[in-house]
Amino acid sequence: MDMNEIKEIFFQECEEQLAELESGLLKLNDGDRDPETVNAVFRAVHSIKGGAGAFGLDDLVSFAHVFETTLDCVRSNRLDPGPEVLKVMLKSADVLADLTNAARDGGSVDEARSRQLIKELEALANGEVPQASAAPAEPVAKPVAAAAPPPVNDEGFQPVAFSFDDFDAAEEPPLMEMPTYEIVFKPKSDLYAKGNEATLLLRDLSRLGEMSIHCDMGALPTLDRLSPESAYFFWKISLKTDKGEDAIRTVFEFAEWDCDLEISLIEDEVAQPGEELPMQPVPFDLSILDDEPAISVGVVEEEEQLASRQQDRDAAVAAAATASNVLQMAQSATRAPAEKAAPAASAAAQSAAAQQAAASAATPTIRVDLDRVDRLINLVGELVINQAMLSQSVVENDTNGTSSINMGLEELQQLTREIQDSVMAIRAQPVKPVFQRMSRIVREIADMTGKSVRLITEGENTEVDKTVIDKLAEPLTHMIRNAVDHGLETPEKRLAAGKSAEGTVRLTAKHRSGRIVIELADDGAGINREKVRQKAIDNDLIAADANLSDEEIDNLIFHAGFSTADKISDISGRGVGMDVVKRSIQALGGRINISSKPGHGSVFTMSLPLTLAVLDGMVVTVANQTLVVPLTAIVETLQPEASAIHSFGANQRLISIRNSFCPLVDVGRILNFRAIQANPVEGVALLVESEGGGQRALMVDAIQGQRQVVIKSLEANYTHVPGIAAATILGDGRVALILDVDAIVAASRGQSLKPEMSLAAAG
Amino acid sequence: MKKRVLTVDDSRTIRNMLLVTLNNAGFETIQAEDGVEGLEVLEEANPDVIVTDINMPRLDGFGFIEGVRKNDRYRAIPILVLTTESDAEKKNRARQAGATGWIVKPFDPTKLIDAIERVTA
Numbered sequence: 001m002d003m004n005e006i007k008e009i010f011f012q013e014c015e016e017q018l019a020e021l022e023s024g025l026l027k028l029n030d031g032d033r034d035p036e037t038v039n040a041v042f043r044a045v046h047s048i049k050g051g052a053g054a055f056g057l058d059d060l061v062s063f064a065h066v067f068e069t070t071l072d073c074v075r076s077n078r079l080d081p082g083p084e085v086l087k088v089m090l091k092s093a094d095v096l097a098d099l100t101n102a103a104r105d106g107g108s109v110d111e112a113r114s115r116q117l118i119k120e121l122e123a124l125a126n127g128e129v130p131q132a133s134a135a136p137a138e139p140v141a142k143p144v145a146a147a148a149p150p151p152v153n154d155e156g157f158q159p160v161a162f163s164f165d166d167f168d169a170a171e172e173p174p175l176m177e178m179p180t181y182e183i184v185f186k187p188k189s190d191l192y193a194k195g196n197e198a199t200l201l202l203r204d205l206s207r208l209g210e211m212s213i214h215c216d217m218g219a220l221p222t223l224d225r226l227s228p229e230s231a232y233f234f235w236k237i238s239l240k241t242d243k244g245e246d247a248i249r250t251v252f253e254f255a256e257w258d259c260d261l262e263i264s265l266i267e268d269e270v271a272q273p274g275e276e277l278p279m280q281p282v283p284f285d286l287s288i289l290d291d292e293p294a295i296s297v298g299v300v301e302e303e304e305q306l307a308s309r310q311q312d313r314d315a316a317v318a319a320a321a322t323a324s325n326v327l328q329m330a331q332s333a334t335r336a337p338a339e340k341a342a343p344a345a346s347a348a349a350q351s352a353a354a355q356q357a358a359a360s361a362a363t364p365t366i367r368v369d370l371d372r373v374d375r376l377i378n379l380v381g382e383l384v385i386n387q388a389m390l391s392q393s394v395v396e397n398d399t400n401g402t403s404s405i406n407m408g409l410e411e412l413q414q415l416t417r418e419i420q421d422s423v424m425a426i427r428a429q430p431v432k433p434v435f436q437r438m439s440r441i442v443r444e445i446a447d448m449t450g451k452s453v454r455l456i457t458e459g460e461n462t463e464v465d466k467t468v469i470d471k472l473a474e475p476l477t478h479m480i481r482n483a484v485d486h487g488l489e490t491p492e493k494r495l496a497a498g499k500s501a502e503g504t505v506r507l508t509a510k511h512r513s514g515r516i517v518i519e520l521a522d523d524g525a526g527i528n529r530e531k532v533r534q535k536a537i538d539n540d541l542i543a544a545d546a547n548l549s550d551e552e553i554d555n556l557i558f559h560a561g562f563s564t565a566d567k568i569s570d571i572s573g574r575g576v577g578m579d580v581v582k583r584s585i586q587a588l589g590g591r592i593n594i595s596s597k598p599g600h601g602s603v604f605t606m607s608l609p610l611t612l613a614v615l616d617g618m619v620v621t622v623a624n625q626t627l628v629v630p631l632t633a634i635v636e637t638l639q640p641e642a643s644a645i646h647s648f649g650a651n652q653r654l655i656s657i658r659n660s661f662c663p664l665v666d667v668g669r670i671l672n673f674r675a676i677q678a679n680p681v682e683g684v685a686l687l688v689e690s691e692g693g694g695q696r697a698l699m700v701d702a703i704q705g706q707r708q709v710v711i712k713s714l715e716a717n718y719t720h721v722p723g724i725a726a727a728t729i730l731g732d733g734r735v736a737l738i739l740d741v742d743a744i745v746a747a748s749r750g751q752s753l754k755p756e757m758s759l760a761a762a763g
Numbered sequence: 764m765k766k767r768v769l770t771v772d773d774s775r776t777i778r779n780m781l782l783v784t785l786n787n788a789g790f791e792t793i794q795a796e797d798g799v800e801g802l803e804v805l806e807e808a809n810p811d812v813i814v815t816d817i818n819m820p821r822l823d824g825f826g827f828i829e830g831v832r833k834n835d836r837y838r839a840i841p842i843l844v845l846t847t848e849s850d851a852e853k854k855n856r857a858r859q860a861g862a863t864g865w866i867v868k869p870f871d872p873t874k875l876i877d878a879i880e881r882v883t884a
Contacts, residue, residue, distance in 0.1 A: 006783065010776035039820075043773070046818050051776040053869030061869075193832075195841035195863035195882065204881055254864030254882065257855075 003055075010051040014100045017044040021093050022436050029086045038081075042071045048096065057103045060096075063114055067092050070121040079124060088120045094440050178209065178242045184262040186234035191258035193229070202235065204251045209241030238266075370466070373427050377613055380416075380423045381710035384614075387416045388731035424611050428463040431509045431518070434473050435460045438480050438507060445484040452491055452502040453484055462509040464516045465611035471588055472518075472608070475581040479520050479604055480505065482578065487524035487602055497599065499523065515590075515632075516610055521603040527596040529553045554594045554602075558582040586742055589615065589632055591689070617709050617738065618686070619730070620700040623673035626736040627700070628709055628728055633741040635687045635695065637703065640664075640680045651677065655685060655697045662687065665748040666699045667739070671723055688741050696745045711738065723747060765791040766883060769810035771801035771827060772845065773819040777870060781814065781845075784872040790879070798822025802830045805837060812883050813842045814866070814875070817857065825860040832861040841882035845875075 024041035027034075049064035070089070073079035081089070095117050098109045183205070187198050202213060219232045226232075239248065245263055252261055391409050435457045446453040464472075488494075488503035495501055508519040529550060536542045536556045548556075557578045585592045590608035609615065609632065617628035618637075638657070645664065646654045653664040664685065668674045678699060685697040709728035714721055714737075725740035768790045770781045778794050785792040793808040795801040797819040813831065817824035824844060832838045844857045844865040854865060866878045 002783075006776060006779045009779055013775045043818050043820065047774045047776075050774060050868050050870070054776070054780060056869075192839065194858065194861050195839050197841075197882070197884070200882060200884060251881075257858055 007055055010055065011100065011104045013051065014048050014104075017047050018093065018097050018100065019433055019436055020044045021096070022090070022439065023432075025086060025090050025093055026439060028081045029083070029090070035075075038071075038075050042068065042075050045071055045096070048100065052103070055103075059109075059114075060099045060103050063092075063096060063099055063118065066118050066121045066125075067096060070125045073125050079127070085124055088117065088124060090440075090443060092117050092121060094443070097440075178240045180238060180240045180266045181245065181248060182262075182264050182266050183237040183239060183248065184234065184260070185237060185252070186260040187231045187255070188258045188260075189229060189231045191255050192231060194258060196255050196258065198231075198233070198235070201251060201255055202237070205237060205239060205248065208243045208247055208251070209239055211237060211239045213237050234260075368426075370427075373423075377423055377427060380420050381613065381712075384416055384420055384708075384710055385729045385731075387412055389733050392731040420614070424465065424613065425463075427466045427613075428610070429466050429469055430461045430463050431469060431472070431516075432460040434469055434476060435507055435509070437473060438476060441477055441480050442484060442505060445481055449485060450490065451484060451488055453488060454502050454504050455480075456504060456506045457508070458506070459509040462511060462516060463610075464509075464608070465613065467612045468516070468588060468608055468610070471584065475584045475606075476507075476518070476520075478581050479578075480507075483520060483522040483524070483602075483604075487522040489525050493525075497525075511610075512607070516608050518606045518608065519603060520606075521601060523601040526598040526601055527554050527557065527594070529598070532556050551595070554596050557594065558592070588612065589630060591632065613711060614708050615711055615728075615738065616706065617728075618706050619704040619709075619736065620684070620686070621702045621704060622671070622700045623668040623678075625668075625673055626704065626730065626734060627667070628707075628736050628738045629686060629688075629698070629700075630725075630738065630741065631706065633688045635689055638685050638687065638697075640683075640685050640697075642681050645680050653677075653680065655680070657687065657697070662695050662697050663748060664697045664699055665744060667744060668699070668701070670744055670747050688745070696748065698739075698741070698744065709736070709738070765789060766811045766879075767791045767793065767809065768879065769793045769795065769801065769805065769808045769813045770845075771795045771798060771813065771815040771819070771824070773797050773816060777816065777845070780870055780872075781875070784875055788872075788876045798824065798827030798830065801827050805831065805834065810840065812879055813840060814845050814879070815842060816845055817853070825856060828857065828860040828862050843878050843882065845870075 021041055021044040024037050024044065027037050028041070045064050045068045049061055049068055052060035052064060067089075070079065070092075074081050074085075079085060095109070095114045099114065101107070102109045185198070185201070187196075191198070205211060206213075214236045216234050216236065217232065219234070220226070221232070241247070245265070248263055249256070249261075252259065255261075387409075391413060394405055394409055439455050439457070442453050442455040445451075483505050484503070488505070489497065489499075491501035494503060504523045506519070506521045508521070510517050532553055533542075533548070533556075536553075536559070537544050537546075539559075541556060541559050542548065558581075559577075559579055582592050585606055585608070588608055589612070590606055592604060592606045594602055594604050596602040615628075616631040618631055618634060620627050620629055640655055644656045646656065646661070648654060654661040655664045656662075664680060666677045666680075669677050678701065680699055683699050683701045684703050685699055687695055687697050689695055707730075709730070711726045712728055714724060714727045717727070721737070723740055723743045724737045725743075726738045727735050728738060730736050766789075768781075768785050770778065770785070770792060771794075772778050772781065773796055778796070782792050782794060793804060793810060795804050795808075798815075799821045801813075801815065802822070815824045815827055819827075822830070828842055828844075831840065831842060838861075841863040842861065844854075844862045845868065857865060863882050864878055866875055
């Protein structure tokens with residue numbers, strides 16, 4: 001492992017710490033006053049600072065330091081983490097995240113913003129609590145406030161970086177002649193109790209220059225009164241060095257609190273320190289360090305001898321007893337396993353309990369390279385395919401349905417499915433990190449729009465495949481922005497409408513029938529249907545006299561280039577509308593819906609597959625080709641009757657389903673599998689829901705069945721094919737293409753299949 | 764014989780740095796993630812010197828040092844505190860808990876090895 005790898009680890013860790021920091025701050029924001037929460041928040045910043053220091057990331061260190069100082073005030077109850085304080089802290093967490101990203105990927109940060117926050121943090125640490133609506137320009141120091149913390153800026157811990165070189169440089173010897181120091185070093189018992197060792201200190205001292213040591217043993221009591229852990233010796237040292245007094249003090253840095261230390265510079269070199277000593281000096285030989293404490297070794301040996309003699313005696317006694325005990329021993333031997341089993345069982349129970357306790361404290365985890373998991377998932381995909389192929393060939397070759405091979409195969413099938421589920425679970429991750437990112441986005445937009453917003457998240461621990469999570473952030477960000485920017489009203493308008501000034505955005509995740517459902521609800525004004533309708537008419541999306549249900553009007557916002565905000569703000573962006581959101585959700589194999597209540601807000605509901613590695617599909621035949629249609633796209637299947645088919649235009653056909661007409665799309669024709677349109681009556685129609693919310697009937701020749709298929713990327717293995725999302729391998733070993741329903745529907749609108757039009761699912 | 768160092772730090776970054784630095788300097792390194800784990804592995808690790816962080820979840824450095832000092836076998840083992848908190852009050856607290864010495868972060872390999880050499884024979 002080299003420094004670059006460690007740096008990579010550091011940034012990974014930063015991400016975790018930042019998530020921890022944010023969730024901790026949000027907990028505090030919700031009124032949590034658990035000291036452990038505060039500690040965790042403090043630790044997160046502290047850790048980032050520590051690592052950043054090691055890599056010389058100075059910007060990060062200095063910001064983290066200020067942040068940490070303020071958090072320390074909270075930790076020591078000198079600063080109450082009220083809403084205004086937390087607002088600053090949450091913003092600081094954002095800046096810290098920016099600085100971390102900048103340190104990792106290069107790029108710049110908003111320096112004015114971080115400087116501003118440093119000021120605000122320092123003000124907090126100095127006891128200046130900002131007023132809720134006071135002008136932020138002049139933070140007012142609270143003069144009374146009972147909990148007003150004392151200014152700590154000057155006494156807060158400032159790391160004092162020092163290097164031994166500094167001392168050397170500071171004390172440059174002015175003369176060629178080396179000064180001699182007299183050092184009296186008198187350790188206290190505590191010195192040894194804290195793991196320091198006088199000999200080691202003397203050894204270090206000897207490295208500074210020419211040294212003579214005299215040990216005073218005068219205080220040594222008689223053996224009966226000797227306490228083995230007390231300090232009786234002291235040393236008088238004469239040291240000739242050009243390193244200066246500070247270097248000497250540095251040697252005793254760890255010990256200075258637990259010893260009496262006198263250092264004095266001897267002007268007159270002739271004077272021998274030893275002669276001045278009133279007691280008898282004993283020369284002290286440092287070489288004892290090399291051959292280890294001989295005395296204690298001797299003691300140990302003696303003990304060992306004693307022990308071995310004892311053992312000999314015991315052995316003799318045992319031998320004598322042996323003969324008479326043979327019978328008994330034989331008997332006890334049979335009992336032994338039972339006796340052994342009991343403690344073993346209780347030990348097992350204990351360790352199980354211990355494990356449970358450990359699990360409740362923190363689930364043990366390991367970190368695995370994503371590549372390895374991906375490889376495993378691919379392999380399991382192969383296994384699933386292989387197992388399907390094996391089953392099929394056994395069914396084809398073996399007429400005896402009750403054979404043991406069949407039973408074995410069934411078990412294999414079950415196991416394969418279980419392995420697949422378990423492996424998918426490895427890559428499954430809670431949506432929490434994405435949700436957490438959203439809270440920052442809400443804060444930023446709330447700031448920009450001057451709205452007051454509270455984000456409530458639920459079901460953050462709902463798990464979904466990592467590949468889905470990665471692609472979820474972008475559409476979700478956009479929707480959150482929309483919800484705050486367009487959905488929520490300004491505080492004045494809200495108050496006028498009888499609502500609280502603070503708007504609420506609720507982000508929920510839950511599992512529902514094998515999919516993850518994410519809901520984004522705001523309590524804003526809801527969709528202004530008149531305005532949407534008018535806009536749609538202006539943009540020629542609908543006819544002026546079109547008769548649309550409320551739901552249909554609401555869904556118009558998913559049309560390309562649709563924006564209802566009177567002026568396009570820089571928040572939601574120009575030209576990027578809900579249509580893009582819808583497309584990215586659909587690219588994930590998901591669907592999105594909106595329901596809105598005027599005056600009460602809107603709810604966006606997204607339903608997504610739990611994984612992009614497998615897909616429930618309907619296997620169909622089109623012009624002798626086997627295709628897979630994603631099950632999620634299919635609303636229903638039907639067998640068209642001749643009377644339901646209506647032609648119009650040159651070669652367009654409609655199918656009438658329960659008194660409404662739906663365009664009929666011949667998949668074989670669109671994909672150029674055949675030159676002329678097939679006869680609808682001979683095939684099957686799959687009613688699918690398309691991008692605009694409208695329905696289309698896809699004509700296929702026959703349905704083979706429903707099956708879970710493993711998605712194989714076509715781009716990675718071949719090249720992109722318009723109208724095809726991906727491929728899979730079926731039980732008979734043949735490759736089947738997975739239909740890109742939206743691209744097919746788009747093509748049927750008279751647009752030809754162009755590569756950029758089809759939304760390829762990731763494989 | 765290689766000297767054995769037990770390091771206790773909750774930061775993966777610092778743990779890795781300690782590991783690389785100590786291994787390069789010829790030490791054998793045993794690592795724990797917090798004070799609780801540090802005390803758990805103490806006997807088995809049987810270290811010659813301990814390097815510990817202060818700010819840690821579950822059991823902080825102060826508590827860990829006290830725990831080690833209560834263990835008859837390790838009560839005199841050199842313990843170095845590795846921390847960014849270098850002010851006198853914190854040093855004092857660490858010393859009262861029984862720390863032998865300290866290394867001020869930012870992490871510097873030379874400083875670390877120097878300090879370990881200073882407290883071990």
